[in-house]
Amino acid sequence: MYPLALSILLLLLGSVWTFIHILLRPKNERKLPPGPWALPIIGNLHMLGDFPPRALQSLAKTYGPIMSLRLGHVPTIVVSSPQAAELFLKTHDTIFASRPKLQFTKYLAYGNTGLVFTEYGPDWRNIRKMCTLQLLTASKIESFAPMRKEEVGSLVQSLKNSAAAHEVVDLSRKVCELIEETSCRMIFGRSGDDRLDLKAIIEETFCLTGAFNLADYVPYLGALDLQGLTRRMKKVSRALDIVLENIIKEHENIPSGQQDRQMDFIDMLLSLMNQPMNRHDEHAYILDRTKIKAIIIDMISGAYDTSAATIEWTFSELLRHPRVVKQVQAELEGVVGMNRMVEETDLANLTYLDMVVKESLRLHPIGPLLAPHESMEDIELNGYYIPKKSRIIINVWAIGRDPYVWSNNVEEFYPERFKNSNIDLKGRDFQLIPFGSGRRGCPGIHLGLTTIKYVLAQLLHCFQWALPSGTLPNDLDMTEKFGLSMRRAKHLYAMPTYRLLN
Numbered sequence: 439m440y441p442l443a444l445s446i447l448l449l450l451l452g453s454v455w456t457f458i459h460i461l462l463r464p465k466n467e468r469k470l471p472p473g474p475w476a477l478p479i480i481g482n483l484h485m486l487g488d489f490p491p492r493a494l495q496s497l498a499k500t501y502g503p504i505m506s507l508r509l510g511h512v513p514t515i516v517v518s519s520p521q522a523a524e525l526f527l528k529t530h531d532t533i534f535a536s537r538p539k540l541q542f543t544k545y546l547a548y549g550n551t552g553l554v555f556t557e558y559g560p561d562w563r564n565i566r567k568m569c570t571l572q573l574l575t576a577s578k579i580e581s582f583a584p585m586r587k588e589e590v591g592s593l594v595q596s597l598k599n600s601a602a603a604h605e606v607v608d609l610s611r612k613v614c615e616l617i618e619e620t621s622c623r624m625i626f627g628r629s630g631d632d633r634l635d636l637k638a639i640i641e642e643t644f645c646l647t648g649a650f651n652l653a654d655y656v657p658y659l660g661a662l663d664l665q666g667l668t669r670r671m672k673k674v675s676r677a678l679d680i681v682l683e684n685i686i687k688e689h690e691n692i693p694s695g696q697q698d699r700q701m702d703f704i705d706m707l708l709s710l711m712n713q714p715m716n717r718h719d720e721h722a723y724i725l726d727r728t729k730i731k732a733i734i735i736d737m738i739s740g741a742y743d744t745s746a747a748t749i750e751w752t753f754s755e756l757l758r759h760p761r762v763v764k765q766v767q768a769e770l771e772g773v774v775g776m777n778r779m780v781e782e783t784d785l786a787n788l789t790y791l792d793m794v795v796k797e798s799l800r801l802h803p804i805g806p807l808l809a810p811h812e813s814m815e816d817i818e819l820n821g822y823y824i825p826k827k828s829r830i831i832i833n834v835w836a837i838g839r840d841p842y843v844w845s846n847n848v849e850e851f852y853p854e855r856f857k858n859s860n861i862d863l864k865g866r867d868f869q870l871i872p873f874g875s876g877r878r879g880c881p882g883i884h885l886g887l888t889t890i891k892y893v894l895a896q897l898l899h900c901f902q903w904a905l906p907s908g909t910l911p912n913d914l915d916m917t918e919k920f921g922l923s924m925r926r927a928k929h930l931y932a933m934p935t936y937r938l939l940n
């Protein structure tokens with residue numbers, strides 16, 4: 439049957455179903471939070487537009503900070519104020535700490551055996567504990583500082599060459615390649631390898647996990663694969679598995695001469711494989727090969743896009759605000775001096791840079807709607823009924839642009855708003871939660887912030903930056919692209935001039 443005829447048939451069936459549902463609805467049905475009228479089958483999906491955070495922000499102005507929608511068949515609650523976010527992520531965190539079962543997790547996350555999309559329960563708790571205590575501790579992250587220094591040093595060298603040749607560089611691409619390189623070395627122990635074609639496979643994986651998939655909202659359409667996503671997911675999952683198997687085998691067969699090299703994430707995970715992780719717990723959790731692969735995918739998706747996108751957005755704002763660049767560089771001159779490059783140990787003394795990063799994450803949170811949460815029980819909140827298995831969307835993008843929270847210069851990039859304020863990014867201050875908060879908050883925050891600040895500090899210390907000739911700061915295109923992470927729609931180009939004395 440043609441897709442159009444099928445859609446009309448489904449629409450008719452859906453209308454009949456909705457009509458019957460309204461007729462048979464019990465009169466004392468509990469009150470959902472306010473929200474717009476939903477159409478049959480698609481519900482409110484048509485209202486999301488190209489950039490859902492903005493569409494949801496605008497709907498929340500009419501329906502309030504706890505709003506009810508139906509996305510396809512999925513009852514959805516959209517949260518758009520710091521007070522409401524605190525209710526969902528702190529006061530009732532245990533009820534909202536699960537994740538919905540999305541179709542891609544079946545093919546691209548080893549059926550929910552990893553961390554990011556696994557539903558709340560003992561398995562998730564064990565993986566989370568293992569990742570935070572074994573992989574992402576401050577000391578582990580610091581042990582990779584020499585590797586980051588080497589990679590950032592190579593980037594500075596290549597930018598020095600571009601500066602000498604008066605070339606405009608594609609900063610988006612340079613930063614992306616740097617983060618891919620440092621992430622690969624931390625996770626796999628070495629950089630990308632054409633033989634394994636990792637880059638193309640990961641790009642396709644990101645593209646599919648970020649894609650709008652109708653089957654996640656109207657499950658009975660999943661079998662028809664109208665968008666062709668299932669076919670692509672099956673194909674890339676086979677390729678991904680082969681690559682991960684090869685990398686794991688390489689680690690298992692390391693020649694004895696190389697045994698004393700620095701342990702990467704795969705070495706650490708293999709050293710824990712097949713042993714019960716919690717001997718005293720009745721729910722014995724054993725890390726097997728499949729779970730290791732799922733965790734590797736989580737680490738790649740956590741590390742790759744997020745830090746690169748934040749650096750890209752911060753640079754974009756800086757190129758539009760030369761006043762702020764001057765302030766950052768004055769601070770760097772005071773703390774580091776003009777005779778040497780930045781070291782990671784300098785970062786703690788760069789307080790203005792810290793404000794710049796907060797301001798950038800306020801306006802450009804990489805997960806503008808966090809990752810979707812799901813409620814595990816029926817609950818009554820603020821007089822509203824929220825049914826079990828509702829999808830919970832926290833509109834962090836809207837919270838960061840709420841004039842009642844940030845005053846009326848909310849759209850302006852103004853790092854000084856954080857001066858003398860103790861708002862931090864750890865998830866305690868619900869007006870600024872780009873890393874989420876509570877049980878599902880980001881476990882990679884320390885790694886993410888270290889990478890972002892180090893790369894920004896180095897590039898701003900070593901170089902003066904100018905937009906390509908003919909582009910004025912106010913003309914820089916700041917359009918967002920919505921996906922797994924919120925990137926710039928267009929690459930960022932700029933021209934470096936070396937500024938250190940040696």
Ligand code: HEM
Nearest residue numbers: 554740741744745805808809872873874878880882885886
């Ligand atoms: C700028 C950097 C980063 C940002 C803005 C960021 C943001 C986020 C956000 C918004 C979430 C979802 C929180 C929620 O659902 O409530 C998340 C979860 C997660 N992040 Fe990050 N992240 C960053 C870097 C990293 C890094 C470097 C890693 C690890 C290598 C990482 C690993 C994870 C994992 C594993 C989760 C899932 C946690 C769970 O579901 O239990 N992230 N992150």
